[in-house]
């Protein structure tokens with residue numbers, strides 16, 4: 001890449017978001033790393049800066065539209081341009097259907113779906129203001145392709161994100177903005193560990209049993225590392241995916257065949 005592009009990654013203090021931020025840095029991007037806890041994203045930004053990169057830590061809640069717009073503004077002002085947003089932040093409450101409450105439903109929708117919608121709005125407005133196109137990349141899931149027991153609320157947000165991705169891809173294409181999604185499988189992150197533990201606790205079984213409920217159908221026979229996902233997101237963020245929009249890329253080691 002000749003001129004360094006600028007990417008903002010949400011939920012970048014740990015897990016998949018951290019791996020994406022580091023991968024995009026390695027691919028020559030300047031990166032803004034956004035999270036709810038400044039200390040966590042500052043740590044990631046410090047590591048990237050110590051490695052010769054250019055990273056900015058931003059504290060924000062993606063469920064808050066004003067904070068997302070402010071984060072995009074800060075990123076563009078700090079780096080002088082803005083080219084890619086990765087709407088990665090998400091939460092995954094374990095919700096057997098009889099346990100869903102209005103609070104769980106509203107909070108999860110506000111973060112997982114609201115956060116993606118505000119990210120698309122803020123990024124597309126900034127790309128248009130800067131007078132060039134850009135790339136919007138949203139986190140869906142294999143749980144947005146098929147129903148996963150115990151994940152009714154979470155799964156519904158991930159199905160919805162595929163819909164939002166397709167819809168906005170059509171709306172924004174005339175402005176040279178592409179919108180794609182990535183759908184990880186079972187990734188070794190704090191989120192997946194929490195889900196497996198809760199499913200195990202509910203059944204009175206071990207953590208390993210909980211993880212096995214999700215991992216037994218992976219054709220490639222291993223759980224995903226965050227870096228497996230980051231590699232595919234790097235493709236979506238780079239020039240090789242320029243003629244691709246509205247797609248949801250499955251990165252699940254062969255769990256779901258669509």
Ligand SMILES: NC(=O)C1=CN([C@@H]2O[C@H](COP(=O)(O)OP(=O)(O)OC[C@H]3O[C@@H](n4cnc5c(N)ncnc54)[C@H](O)[C@@H]3O)[C@@H](O)[C@H]2O)C=CC1
Pocket residue numbers: 010011012013014015016017034035036037060061062063088089090091092111115139140141142143183184185186187188189190191192
């Ligand atoms: N781990 C997995 O197996 C899979 C994860 N995914 C998706 O990938 C994305 C990343 O997941 P993981 O890295 O596993 O999760 P994680 O829980 O390890 O990390 C998510 C990060 O997002 C942050 N975050 C949560 N709510 C936020 C908010 N309102 N504002 C700002 N930041 C917020 C968290 O603080 C955390 O640092 C999520 O959207 C998740 O749904 C999709 C498929 C599988």
Ligand SMILES: CC(=O)C(C)=O
Pocket residue numbers: 092140141142143148184185186191192195214
């Ligand atoms: C957390 C998640 O997205 C799963 C289990 O697919």
